[in-house]
Amino acid sequence: MARATPDIPNASMADIAFLLLTFFLVTTTISNDRGLSIQLPPPPEAQPPEDVKVQERNIFKVQVNSADRVLIEGEPMEDLSGLKEMIKKFVLNNGADPNSSDSPDKAIVSFKTDRGTSHKKFIEMLDICQAAYYDIYAERAGLSGSMEEMNKKFREIASDLANPANKEIYERAREGIPMQISIAEPTKVGGN
Amino acid sequence: MSKFKKKANVKQDIPTSSMPDVVFMLLFFFMVTTQLRETSIEVQQRIPEATQLRKLQRKTLVTNLYIGKPVKVEQYGEEPKIQANDTFIEPSGIGKWVNAERDKLREDEREQLTVSLKVDSEAKRGIIVDVETELRKANARKLLYNTREFSKNNR
Numbered sequence: 001m002a003r004a005t006p007d008i009p010n011a012s013m014a015d016i017a018f019l020l021l022t023f024f025l026v027t028t029t030i031s032n033d034r035g036l037s038i039q040l041p042p043p044p045e046a047q048p049p050e051d052v053k054v055q056e057r058n059i060f061k062v063q064v065n066s067a068d069r070v071l072i073e074g075e076p077m078e079d080l081s082g083l084k085e086m087i088k089k090f091v092l093n094n095g096a097d098p099n100s101s102d103s104p105d106k107a108i109v110s111f112k113t114d115r116g117t118s119h120k121k122f123i124e125m126l127d128i129c130q131a132a133y134y135d136i137y138a139e140r141a142g143l144s145g146s147m148e149e150m151n152k153k154f155r156e157i158a159s160d161l162a163n164p165a166n167k168e169i170y171e172r173a174r175e176g177i178p179m180q181i182s183i184a185e186p187t188k189v190g191g192n
Numbered sequence: 193m194s195k196f197k198k199k200a201n202v203k204q205d206i207p208t209s210s211m212p213d214v215v216f217m218l219l220f221f222f223m224v225t226t227q228l229r230e231t232s233i234e235v236q237q238r239i240p241e242a243t244q245l246r247k248l249q250r251k252t253l254v255t256n257l258y259i260g261k262p263v264k265v266e267q268y269g270e271e272p273k274i275q276a277n278d279t280f281i282e283p284s285g286i287g288k289w290v291n292a293e294r295d296k297l298r299e300d301e302r303e304q305l306t307v308s309l310k311v312d313s314e315a316k317r318g319i320i321v322d323v324e325t326e327l328r329k330a331n332a333r334k335l336l337y338n339t340r341e342f343s344k345n346n347r
Contacts (some may be wrong), residue, residue: 008251013212014211014212014215017212017215017216017219018215020219020223021215021218021219021222024219024223024226025220025222027226028225028226030273033247033248033251033254033308033336033338034245034246034247034248034338034339034341035242035245035246035308035336035337035338036242036244036245036336036337036339037246037248037306037335037336037337038325038335038336038337039333039334040272040327040328040333040334040335041328041333042328042333043328043329043331044328071223079259088318089307113317114317115317115318115321116314116316116317116318117316117317118313118314118315118316118317119240119311119312119313119314119315119316120240120313120314122317122320123240123241123242123337123339124240124242126242126337127242127244127342130244131243131244134244151244152202155244155245155246156247158246158249159246159247159248159264160247160249162249166328185321186317186318186321188318189236190205
């Protein structure tokens, strides 16, 4: 007796697969966990109120007011394209210019905003400050390529510190040049 | 002349036998990457752009705070608000929220909690600073300002 072969009709399988595919295509949100990372200072009350004397020359002042206007070292600045180079020069001054920093580990970029400053401007300025430091690190890490490529490579390395080889490069690049961007308590001219 | 004739003889079928495989591969890709959003975001989210992005490796350690003008302006007003999970919270409630988020993590990873701030471009620094102060008090000091990759057509 010839046995009936137990077939499952599979002509509709492709349709089902496409339907599922379409469903997941539509509902997918590939999460975007990328951005500017910073470390907040310890809680206000935990810090003993000590007078830290930092010499004027070691501070690079960046101020933004409630109308998103920028002051760099007390001077208004409209075109921010040269700011990154200014910060790099300031950090790597090593005492050459008496008005600029003593050494990279003493250099501090002080970034002060107002409560009315928009988040967009804040991110733009913080981005420039971090870019200056990442450029310096990338150069010291001895990566290859253009400045932009080096910077990108370095940030990829810095994002994956679980890898010991990456950690080694990262620590070597940062040796003696900590990223000291101080985000000061904002003034209260604009906003609530 | 004979050139044209030859061409006509070539078989013109595209092999379709591998199509199911391709479809299934795509299907699995999207199944794996999909995150069904359990919260709907009630505040405006036009995330600013930046160039110096850093990627976060451990997604389980990340928790989101959304800040921006409420979408339902007539109900909640024009002032930017803070959304955590499904509800609006005041800055004073952040400490409690951080602790609740910490409890979701494994015990040895609690200190590594990273707060990702998804802030609308138009929000003011004032409210963000209030949030930061509360985060400092709660000792959740790893912070990420969520941004998009900078595209060349503005700034």
